[in-house]
Amino acid sequence: MIVRENGDRYDGSHRVVYYAPDEQGRCAPQHVKSEFDEQIESFYELREAELERLQGRLLAGEISSIGFFVHYCNMTVQDTAARMRTTQGRVRRHMTPEGFGGLKVRTLKKYAKLFDVAVADFFQFTHIAAGMNATAKRFHERLIQKVQVTIESEGDDS
Amino acid sequence: MKAIDGYEHKVASHCETGTLRNLVSFAGMDISEPMVFGIGSGPMFIYLFFAKGPSTLPLIGLRNRPANIFKFVGKLCGIDFRYEKFKNPGAALSRANEWIDRGVPVGVSVDMFYMKYLPIFLRVHAPSHFIVLVGRDDGAYMVSDPYNSELGRLDREDLEAAMDTHAPLARDNFLITVRGIPDGVDWKHAAKKAMKKTVKVMLMPPGIRRLVPFMGIQGMKLYARKVRQWPDRYQGVVLREGILFNAVGFEDQGTGGGAFRLMYGAFLQEAAGLFGSTELEGLAERMIEHGQDWRRLSRKLIEIGKQVPLNDDEYPRWLETHGEGMRSALHEVSERFLEKAAFEERFFKDLDKVVARLG
Numbered sequence: 001m002i003v004r005e006n007g008d009r010y011d012g013s014h015r016v017v018y019y020a021p022d023e024q025g026r027c028a029p030q031h032v033k034s035e036f037d038e039q040i041e042s043f044y045e046l047r048e049a050e051l052e053r054l055q056g057r058l059l060a061g062e063i064s065s066i067g068f069f070v071h072y073c074n075m076t077v078q079d080t081a082a083r084m085r086t087t088q089g090r091v092r093r094h095m096t097p098e099g100f101g102g103l104k105v106r107t108l109k110k111y112a113k114l115f116d117v118a119v120a121d122f123f124q125f126t127h128i129a130a131g132m133n134a135t136a137k138r139f140h141e142r143l144i145q146k147v148q149v150t151i152e153s154e155g156d157d158s
Numbered sequence: 159m160k161a162i163d164g165y166e167h168k169v170a171s172h173c174e175t176g177t178l179r180n181l182v183s184f185a186g187m188d189i190s191e192p193m194v195f196g197i198g199s200g201p202m203f204i205y206l207f208f209a210k211g212p213s214t215l216p217l218i219g220l221r222n223r224p225a226n227i228f229k230f231v232g233k234l235c236g237i238d239f240r241y242e243k244f245k246n247p248g249a250a251l252s253r254a255n256e257w258i259d260r261g262v263p264v265g266v267s268v269d270m271f272y273m274k275y276l277p278i279f280l281r282v283h284a285p286s287h288f289i290v291l292v293g294r295d296d297g298a299y300m301v302s303d304p305y306n307s308e309l310g311r312l313d314r315e316d317l318e319a320a321m322d323t324h325a326p327l328a329r330d331n332f333l334i335t336v337r338g339i340p341d342g343v344d345w346k347h348a349a350k351k352a353m354k355k356t357v358k359v360m361l362m363p364p365g366i367r368r369l370v371p372f373m374g375i376q377g378m379k380l381y382a383r384k385v386r387q388w389p390d391r392y393q394g395v396v397l398r399e400g401i402l403f404n405a406v407g408f409e410d411q412g413t414g415g416g417a418f419r420l421m422y423g424a425f426l427q428e429a430a431g432l433f434g435s436t437e438l439e440g441l442a443e444r445m446i447e448h449g450q451d452w453r454r455l456s457r458k459l460i461e462i463g464k465q466v467p468l469n470d471d472e473y474p475r476w477l478e479t480h481g482e483g484m485r486s487a488l489h490e491v492s493e494r495f496l497e498k499a500a501f502e503e504r505f506f507k508d509l510d511k512v513v514a515r516l517g
Binding site (some may be wrong): 006008013014015016017019020021025026027028029031033034036039040042043044045046047049073074075076078079082083084085113115116138 | 169170171191192210211212271272277278280282283295304305306315319323324325326395399402405406409410414415416420421423424427442443446449450457460461468
């Protein structure tokens, strides 16, 4: 998984459609900035904190990479099991380091699709320092991943 | 990549109503989003106290079952929707390609998690999101998503993952196209039937109410009572995020604000114009005021949620000094939700009477 030091930030560009009465009292659509933009910003902070917390648990051997992504993607064991077409007991087992160790590549590919990551992301975190950029391209149903790390050019704030 | 000639991408507050409107608009029928929502008997309240979704608190549903708006609008307006279900995304996309190549936009049910053109905070595992495919090249599709200001681009791999989720209640590998629209629509008949249906699902007969106490007005009352229990059941960031998610969910997650009540008010105004009914116009005003008050309540929830510390370690100490204040604030919110439930009970009974008097 690629983790950027500066993290993702909200650019404030999102707009939502609200219905509200106009001057004539007609309830009409308005395509405007969300009234709750502040909550969106705190979402990014919390996500960063959650990443750090889960990474700590993963490195301490409390959870496996599957456990990491179930929590990070805000999923429940029940939903994960339904989507993986397996039992909740199996998912719980896969969420432990012991259970993860016995997983087949085929199962990892299915999990990778569910979490929208590459199989390699279950085994590695790549931290990208400020001023660097990284792009990942996946091949063969997420089994192979090519990561390209570059130095950000001037004026590039991506 | 080029969009199908004549397709106009329009944003909407909700994905299903927006997708339906955009599809039929391409086919030549002019209909507003509130009219789609109202004729689709959209309003609902379901408090799934036994299920957890992307929020840290139990799931709340504010509208009827996904794809029911398509079903009801199709039936009442005489729009001939073609529904096609496939075993796998490959087969579904082969069919979708045929339609796109023939210049027919294709509605698809997808998991929002894979919609890469959306900002990350919207990309949650919600498996009943509706979009329209309006163009393609070898490895990607052009997507008209009512939540996106512009047409988006989605890789085929992501679209396949989004269409084939195996999630509960998902409509996997499901395509919708418009086969035909009627020469004329009896809007009065459609609106009247839809209002009756909405009254029925919101109020429900007493026997059914007891069987499903988490739905309709009963569901609102149950939710209101549970709000008081939050500080005992949840703590720290879980509590904070749950409260905030509830409030943002009422306003921003495809509802048009006020948990769809403002959009329903807009529908009632349009319906009142059709019938020339001042009684219905009065009900529309009441519903709009109710929706605006719901917004005020959501803001109150945001205020309460934001007071809870972001760090779990600080929570016990914070609770000692702020616990009573939070309990009392949530108690007030609970009372106001009970008032909202009582309002809706009266409102839908009144709507039933007014509909019976409409010509």
